Amino acid sequence: MSVRELVVLGTGSQAPSRTRNHNGYLLRWDSEGLLFDPGEGTQRQLLFAGVPASAITRICLTHFHGDHCLGVPGIVQRLSLDGVRGPVRAHYPASGRDFFARLRYASVFHEVAELLEEPIEAEGTLATGPFGRLRVRRLDHPVEAFGYQLVEPDGRRMVPELLARHGIGGPEVGELQRTGSLRGVSLAEVSVHRPGQRFAFVMDTRLCDGVFALAEGADLLVIESTFLGEDAALASTYGHLTAGQAGRVAAECGVRTLVLTHFSQRYTDPSRFHDEAAEVFDGKIVVAEDLTRVAVPKRR
Template identity: 30%
Template sequence: MDITFLGTGAGRPVSGRNVTSSALRLPAARGTFWLFDCGEGTQHQLMKTSHKLSRLERIFITHLHGDHTFGLPGLLSSRAFSGGTTPVTVYGPKGIKQLIEMSLSLTQTNLEYELHIEEIEEEGIIFEDEQFTVTAAELEHRVPCFGYRIVEKPVSGKLNAIKLQGLGVKPGPVYGRLKQGLDAELPDGRMVYANEVKGPSIPGRVITILGDTSPCENTVLLGVGADLLVHEATFAADLPDKAVEFGHSTTIHAAEAAVRAGAKKLVITHFSSRYRQEDLEQLADEARVLFPETLAATDLLTVPIPRIVEPRE
C-alpha cells in the first residue's frame, strides 16, 4: 500500500501545487485505489501517476469546500470514458449528493457505471468489507468536515510446512482447513490444531486522513496508533491564532496530534499559498521538533505504507 498526494495546497492552486486530493493504493491483490478529496485538476494529476481511473473504487470527501470537491464532476465523467464499468461509491457530508447529481444533470452527463452516493449522517463506521474498516468522525472547521480512519484487518499467519510435514500432513483438504484456522482430524484419528501449526496473525495497517481542522480531540482519536497520519498544516507555527480563526492548524498543532495519538509517521499537507515550495522543509522542521517522523507532502509525492511484521519470539 502507498499514498500519492495529488494536491497539497489550500484554497486555490498555485504554481507547482494543486488543491487537495490524495490516492490510497490498496494491496496488490485487490488492484484498486481510493481517492480522498477531489479538488479541481485531480484527474489531471492522476494522469501523471500509475493509477487508472477504471480502477477507482471509492471516493471519500472530507467537506464541501471547492478546493476539495470542484474536481468531482469532471473526474466521474472521465471515468466513464476511461473504461470504468465497476461501481463507484462516494462518501461525504450532507450536500455531497446534491452537488454531484446537480452537476451531472445540468451537464447531461450519463455515466456507464453505477454511482452510489452515501451522505454521512453520524460518526462511526461508514464502510466495512472482509479487508478494511473505515470510520468517520467530525472535525473542527467552518463547515461540517470529517476525518477518516482506515483500518486493515489482520492477515492470517502462514502454515508451518516443516511442522506439518513432520506430522505427516500432505497438501490437500486438511491444509485448507488449517489455513482457515480450523482444527483438522487426520485419517488415523490424530487431531491437528491450527494454532499449533500456524504462525501468528499479521496485524493490518492503520491510515488516518484528516480534512481541514483546527485542534480537536477527534484528530487524536482517529489517529491512535496510525502507521500514517495525514494532517493539515495550513499555517506555520507562528500563526496559531490565525489558523484557529479560520478552522485550520499549524505545523505544531499537527505534530501535537501525532504525539498524542502515538502515530508512527506524520505527513503534513494543505499549505497556504503564502508558502513557497522552498518553505516546505522549514515547515516540516517545525513539526519535527515535537514529532521527528514528519514529512511535508509535495504534489505527486508517494509515501509507502509497509506492513509491520513483528518478529517471532
Template identity: 50%
Template sequence: MSHGRGTRELVVLGTAGQAPTRTRNHNGYLLRWDGASVLFDPGEGIQRQMLHAGISSPRIERICVTHRHNDHCLGVPGVLNRMAQDAPGRAVTLHGPADAARHLRDLAVVAQAHVAVTVDPVPTVDAFVPVADVAGSALTARALDHRVPAVGYRLGEPDGSSFSPGALAAAGIRGADVGRLQREGELHGVRLADVSTPRPGQVFAFVMDTRDCPAVAELVRDADLAVLECTYAHRDLRLAHDRGHLTARQAGLTAARAGVRTLVLTHFSQRYDAAELGEEARAAIAELGGRTSVHVASDLDVVPVPARARA
C-alpha cells in the same frame, strides 16, 4: 490467517491549501488498497493530475469528500467525465458529510457524465460510523471541527495471523494439512495459535480541514499511514483556530501521541515554505520522543503504506 495483499500506497495529486500555486495543485489523494482505488478530496484540476500520475479512472470505485468547500470537491465533475470517457456506465459512489450531499449531487449533475453515481451521506457525529468495505477493510468516518460540517476517514484492515514455517515443520504439519489446520483451528493436537504469529491489521487515516480536537487523535490512532493537513505554522495558531485548521506542530504532536508510523503533511498555505512546516512537525515529535516519520508531500509523490511487523 494472513492472505496475500496487493499494492497499498498513496498517490498525492495535489497539496495546496485554499489557493493553488505554480508548483502545487488543489487537493487530491488516491489510495490504492489491494486492487481497490479510493479518491479523497479531489479539488480543481485533479483530472489532469491523474494523467500525470498515470492513474486509470475506471479503477476508482469511490470518492470520499471531507466537506463541501470547493478546494476539496470541485474536481468531481472532471473525474466523472474522465470515467465516462474511459469506461461508460461505470458506477461510482460519492461519500461525504450529510451537509455536503446536495453539493455533491449538484456536481454530479454538472458533469452530465454517463456514470452511475450514488451519493452516500455520512452522518457527522462524534463517533465512528461505517462507510464502506474496501477490499475487505472497513472504511469508517467521524466528525471533525471545521467552519462547516466535516468528517475524517479511517480505513482499517482486520487483525490476522501468519503461519510460522519453523513451527509448522516442528509440529509435522505440511502440505494439505496446513489448509486443514487453518480451517479447523486444531489438527492432531496442534492448535492454530501454536504455529502462527499475530499480525495487526494495517490502518490508513485521512484528516483534512479541522481544528485540533480529540477526534483527530482517534482517527489516526496507531495508523501506519496518516494524512494530516497542516495549513499553518504554529506562530499563527490563532489564525489557524479562527479558520478551522491545524498547525504543523499540532499535527506532529497528535501523530506522535497517537502512535502514527508515517505522517504525511499536506494542504499547505502558500505563505510558508512547506519544508519549514515539516521541520516544525518533526521538532514536536522529537519533544515527545516519538518515532513517527514525517513525509512533507509534494504533488505526484507516491507514499507506500509501511508494512506491519508481526507482533
C-alpha cells in the same frame, strides 16, 4: 501482488500555485482505490501520476469547500468516458447533498458508469469488506466535515518453523487457516498475532477528539498542516492545524508515518513544516509534494 500506497495528486489549499495543485489523494489498498478530496485539476493529475480512472472504487469527501471537491465533475465524467465497470461509491457529508448533485451533473455528459451515493449521516462505520472497515469521525471546521479511517482486522502470521515441527505444509496450510485446526493442531499453535494496518485521513479542522480518534495507531496518517506555528491564531480562526499540532497528534497517537499536506501558499520553504513537526514527533515525516507516492509501512 497487493499494493498499498498513497498517490499524492495535489497538496495546495484554497488557492493552487505553480507547484501545488488543489487537493487530491488516491489510496491504493489492495483492490480498493479511495480517492480523497479531489480538488480542481484532479483528473489531469491522475494522468500525470499514471493512474487510470478505473483504479477508483470510492470517492471520499471530507467537506464541501472548493479545494476539496471542485474536481468531482471531471472525475465523475471520466468514469463514464472510460467506461469504468463496477459501482463506484461516493461518500460525503449528508448536509451537502445539494452541492454533490450540482457537482455530479455540472454539465451535459453521457453517463454510463455506476456511481452510488452513500452520504454520511453520522459518525461510525461506512463500509466493511475484505479491506477491513471504513470509518468516519466529525472534525471541527466552519462547515460540516468528517475525517476517514481505514482499519484492517487483526489476523495471524504463519510461522514456518512451527508448521514444520507439526509436519504441516503445502495445501494443508490453507486448510488450517480456513478451519482453525488440522490433525489436532490449532491455528494458534503455528502462528502469531498480526496487527491489522491502519490508515487515517484528516483534513480541514482544529484540534478535536475526532482528530485523535482517527489517528490512533495509524501506520500512515495524512493530515493537513495549513499553517506554521507563527500563524496559530489564523489557524484557529479558520479551522485549521499547524505543522506543530499535526506533529503532536502523530506523537500522542503512535503514528508510524506522518504525511503533512494542504499547505497555505503564503509559505515558500516546505522544510519549515518538517522541522516544526519534528520538534514533537520523532517518527518518519513526509512533507507531501504533488505526484509523489508514499508506501504504507510494512506490518509492525
